Amino acid sequence: MGTAMGQRHGKVVVEIDTPPSGQAAGSAELPRSVAEPAGRADAFLNEYVRSCELPPNLIEAILYSLLGPGKRARPLLAWHSFAAVALPGRDPADCLPAAGACELIHAFSLVHDDLPGLDNDDLRRGRPTLHKKTSEAMAVLAGDCMLTLAFQLLTERVRDAGLAASLCRELALGTNGMIAGQVYDTLGGFTGDLSDSQKLQLIHRNKTGMLIRASCRMGAMCGGADRSALEAITRYAEDMGLMFQIVDDLLDVTQTTSHLGKKAGKDLDAGKLTYPGVLGVHESRDVVRRLHEDSVGTLRPFGARAEPLRQLAEYMAHRTR
Amino acid sequence: MGTAMGQRHGKVVVEIDTPPSGQAAGSAELPRSVAEPAGRADAFLNEYVRSCELPPNLIEAILYSLLGPGKRARPLLAWHSFAAVALPGRDPADCLPAAGACELIHAFSLVHDDLPGLDNDDLRRGRPTLHKKTSEAMAVLAGDCMLTLAFQLLTERVRDAGLAASLCRELALGTNGMIAGQVYDTLGGFTGDLSDSQKLQLIHRNKTGMLIRASCRMGAMCGGADRSALEAITRYAEDMGLMFQIVDDLLDVTQTTSHLGKKAGKDLDAGKLTYPGVLGVHESRDVVRRLHEDSVGTLRPFGARAEPLRQLAEYMAHRTR
Numbered sequence: 001m002g003t004a005m006g007q008r009h010g011k012v013v014v015e016i017d018t019p020p021s022g023q024a025a026g027s028a029e030l031p032r033s034v035a036e037p038a039g040r041a042d043a044f045l046n047e048y049v050r051s052c053e054l055p056p057n058l059i060e061a062i063l064y065s066l067l068g069p070g071k072r073a074r075p076l077l078a079w080h081s082f083a084a085v086a087l088p089g090r091d092p093a094d095c096l097p098a099a100g101a102c103e104l105i106h107a108f109s110l111v112h113d114d115l116p117g118l119d120n121d122d123l124r125r126g127r128p129t130l131h132k133k134t135s136e137a138m139a140v141l142a143g144d145c146m147l148t149l150a151f152q153l154l155t156e157r158v159r160d161a162g163l164a165a166s167l168c169r170e171l172a173l174g175t176n177g178m179i180a181g182q183v184y185d186t187l188g189g190f191t192g193d194l195s196d197s198q199k200l201q202l203i204h205r206n207k208t209g210m211l212i213r214a215s216c217r218m219g220a221m222c223g224g225a226d227r228s229a230l231e232a233i234t235r236y237a238e239d240m241g242l243m244f245q246i247v248d249d250l251l252d253v254t255q256t257t258s259h260l261g262k263k264a265g266k267d268l269d270a271g272k273l274t275y276p277g278v279l280g281v282h283e284s285r286d287v288v289r290r291l292h293e294d295s296v297g298t299l300r301p302f303g304a305r306a307e308p309l310r311q312l313a314e315y316m317a318h319r320t321r
Numbered sequence: 322m323g324t325a326m327g328q329r330h331g332k333v334v335v336e337i338d339t340p341p342s343g344q345a346a347g348s349a350e351l352p353r354s355v356a357e358p359a360g361r362a363d364a365f366l367n368e369y370v371r372s373c374e375l376p377p378n379l380i381e382a383i384l385y386s387l388l389g390p391g392k393r394a395r396p397l398l399a400w401h402s403f404a405a406v407a408l409p410g411r412d413p414a415d416c417l418p419a420a421g422a423c424e425l426i427h428a429f430s431l432v433h434d435d436l437p438g439l440d441n442d443d444l445r446r447g448r449p450t451l452h453k454k455t456s457e458a459m460a461v462l463a464g465d466c467m468l469t470l471a472f473q474l475l476t477e478r479v480r481d482a483g484l485a486a487s488l489c490r491e492l493a494l495g496t497n498g499m500i501a502g503q504v505y506d507t508l509g510g511f512t513g514d515l516s517d518s519q520k521l522q523l524i525h526r527n528k529t530g531m532l533i534r535a536s537c538r539m540g541a542m543c544g545g546a547d548r549s550a551l552e553a554i555t556r557y558a559e560d561m562g563l564m565f566q567i568v569d570d571l572l573d574v575t576q577t578t579s580h581l582g583k584k585a586g587k588d589l590d591a592g593k594l595t596y597p598g599v600l601g602v603h604e605s606r607d608v609v610r611r612l613h614e615d616s617v618g619t620l621r622p623f624g625a626r627a628e629p630l631r632q633l634a635e636y637m638a639h640r641t642r
Contacts (some may be wrong), residue, residue, distance in 0.1 A: 155486050
């Protein structure tokens with residue numbers, strides 16, 4: 001456990017084989033101080049899940065999916081959004097339930113998306129997907145359980161009941177946004193006469209964007225953000241979410257399966273709408289650059305406390321897997 | 322919509338072909354006043370789901386599963402548990418979010434249980450299961466969405482944030498109990514050396530029992546139940562939950578597919594542990610009778626206000642589908 005982004009020696013080095021033009025390759029490194037809370041979120045989730053009264057085979061399946069290799073982007077965004085808004089002296093561990101709940105939702109969504117009836121993937125982050133490792137029935141049920149545990153965690157580990165209810169609402173909106181985006185992406189359901197570019201926006205702002213938005217907002221809410229701080233964090237999160245997904249699309253067409261740890265080129269194979277498909281690779285990279293600039297600009301009012309969020313934006317813009 | 326238990330002319334008549342010995346056939350009728358809140362829960366859920374910002378094909382899939390024919394046992398238990406404990410003058414509509422959330426969880430669980438990787442059922446309540454009607458992908462995603470909407474509904478429609486957080490916790494425990502029971506039932510995971518009878522208890526108290534328990538407790542919590550009232554309602558609910566499942570098992574071996582509206586005899590085909598399988602049909606019916614008596618005894622302190630809960634117990638003990 002706790003190998004998120006493989007931090008070991010103070011810096012997390014991420015290979016860059018084709019850096020976007022005008023960007024230094026070195027910018028895809030994440031300082032240890034930024035990546036470290038991922039290990040704390042992992043440890044927190046490990047303890048929490050094991051404390052639940054559930055069959056041992058179910059707990060094992062959940063931990064396999066939850067604590068495997070991964071970026072832990074959502075817990076890190078929650079943690080550092082907390083840090084950007086919280087008054088000095090506040091314990092950042094106060095946002096661990098929110099950070100953990102967002103990772104539970106992310107992990108559940110990967111397990112269900114990998115199922116034979118959906119993306120039918122055998123490989124996830126270089127390991128067998130959960131239904132390959134166990135069974136389809138276990139993958140469905142473990143996903144359902146992780147989704148439910150996210151809400152259970154918030155109600156059991158957030159002391160202030162009013163805050164817990166607000167966090168549950170935020171998480172539900174983020175989760176259903178993600179599900180809506182997945183429906184648009186794979187099953188259609190668009191209303192009105194939308195261009196490919198408009199459809200893309202609708203897919204991506206929901207599918208990846210809404211849970212990243214919830215992660216940042218939930219972290220900020222735990223930190224006691226006032227209205228204007230929460231609005232700034234929300235704008236940052238929306239830019240980050242879109243950027244994250246466009247970079248994902250770019251990696252799918254520019255990287256190899258062995259480098260990504262999951263099947264490359266599958267969006268193209270599936271005939272899916274993607275940014276590089278609609279705008280081209282060059283223009284997509286320009287959009288990433290603009291979103292990166294905007295997201296960093298939004299953080300100005302927070303000064304030095306938002307430095308980790310800036311570094312996360314830098315990393316997200318330049319990651320290669 | 323709103324055809325739960327087919328109430329139309331003041332009484333809901335349910336066929337009894339093989340009444341348990343010593344019970345009058347007439348006791349499987351549910352007075353209109355007891356069944357009526359099912360229609361209100363349906364109308365509430367219809368309005369709520371349509372108000373959510375979701376793709377129209379997803380909303381359609383959800384409403385197909387949520388408002389199809391069904392007993393609406395959980396909303397009725399929530400509603401009448403509220404009525405048993407609430408002070409006079411309290412509006413029972415206050416428990417509609419809790420009643421609706423429990424039905425959302427029940428409906429999601431049926432959709433996922435019917436999937437090819439789990440029970441692989443083509444028929445549910447006389448209609449095609451959701452994955453047959455739409456696609457496996459839609460059934461997985463619509464189930465996930467209903468599960469999430471249950472929590473979203475509680476946080477959006479329960480005014481008191483402290484109560485909303487308590488209801489979310491109760492619902493999460495009920496849902497994960499149900500999932501744990503399904504894992505025990507279909508995938509094992511028992512620890513220690515349990516007899517078949519002990520395994521059965523563990524399966525049933527979780528699989529059906531925990532969500533019925535949550536339904537009653539959530540209704541009572543909305544009604545402002547004090548500690549002792551909540552404990553009495555909990556005991557009633559636990560008896561009801563077990564009784565409900567034993568009757569389900571009995572129906573599976575004693576009824577036909579066309580009568581049940583779902584495949585009969587499938588527990589036997591699947592080699593599952595069931596009460597009639599372990600105890601025999603006669604002894605299982607004795608357990609139902611004892612649970613029925615106990616559940617009704619627990620309601621004594623509530624007097625006349627618990628009459629609908631008594632009638633529900635009567636109906637549950639004698640239902641034939």
